[in-house]
Amino acid sequence: MSQPQEPLGTFITFEGIDGSGKSTQARLLAEHLRAAGYDVVLTREPGGSPGAEEIRALVLQGDPDRWSAETEILLFTAARRDHLERTINPALTAGKVVICDRFADSTRMYQGLSRGDLRATVDQLHSLMIGREPDLTVLIDMDPDTGHARAKSRQTAEERFEDFGTDLQAQMRAGFLALASEFPDRFRIVDGGRAIETVATDVNRTVAGHLSSFG
Template identity: 65%
Template sequence: MTARFITFEGIDGSGKSTQAKRLAADLKADGIDVVLTREPGGSAGAEEIRRLLVEGDPDRWSGETELLLFTAARRDHLEKTILPALEAGKTVICDRFADSTRVYQGAARGDLRAVVDQLHALMIGREPDLTFVIDMDPSIALHRGLARASGEDRFEDLGLAFQEKLRAGFAALQSESPDRIRLIDGNDTPEVVAQTIRSVLHTTS
């Protein structure tokens, strides 16, 4: 498989992080040079911004402020981690990228999609080659996410209605970009979900 930029998206607690790690491990076992990273984060500067975004009171920031913080973190991540890895011929697997901002701040946190797209074009200008959206029942995913008690629960604390908006937002995004974004049923076992992802990956190589 040639070097590719692959992202995982989904609502909080959907299992996307587990699947990103699993795919990275599987590809490494196949002899592929893989960089596993995440957003917000993935570089020293972006990890500092991450704490501002995922910790604290749900009303800590407005949607507009979140958008600026996420974009700043993503720019640093792109410069320091993603682009250097791709240029070195490595496959990059990222737990969240710009699609999360399109849904979280662009739709669920306010009517900011046009601003999100403008900032992305100006500051990021890069789309993944392939995106997996892990789709789950929001009530199950929310329970799972809160049960982790990770201390990074700011978005989970916005409640079930917010998670339902996110799910609808990801589905709408998939309909906009069906060739790039693949919706994966996350309600099955992690093993079955992983097998589905590998099957899709091989058909799009």
């Protein structure tokens, strides 16, 4: 596997259960940083590159039992590798701020934890094929019932994981909080159960502290 150039930019990810508001907060942060003069790339997973967007349609649509957890891990890793090669690494090498709505932590949770004891498999594939973690991960914490209701109210075609129900969301919330304890140097937890503007203020403050140390 070819090694990318040493990145010059900074890589920020947003994580959280479905309906937590992380996508909105990622977008608001991108707007805030652009207004402050930063060169920002806002992207998402699964997706973020043409090939990865094609895989997104495969994994987020259809019946809940469409794929096994093992197959999902392979699909998500393939999408992430293409995303890394075509979008993330080039932007970081150019010194940009990359903001990504979900990354490997979501795979650690949704496939590695919730659908079987496959966390080690996720981490092995990640080490082999991806080989990097975000510089900062903002976890938008949300009550599972509230998040699930919000997610279902969107009524999009991409509701395969929402269809697993609130039990999955409760398990995912606990898992994300455990991940934040496992990786305290890069995780920051923000309470998502407040007004959007209030959450955004906290996110901006959190990221500002990171960027000041980033330089």
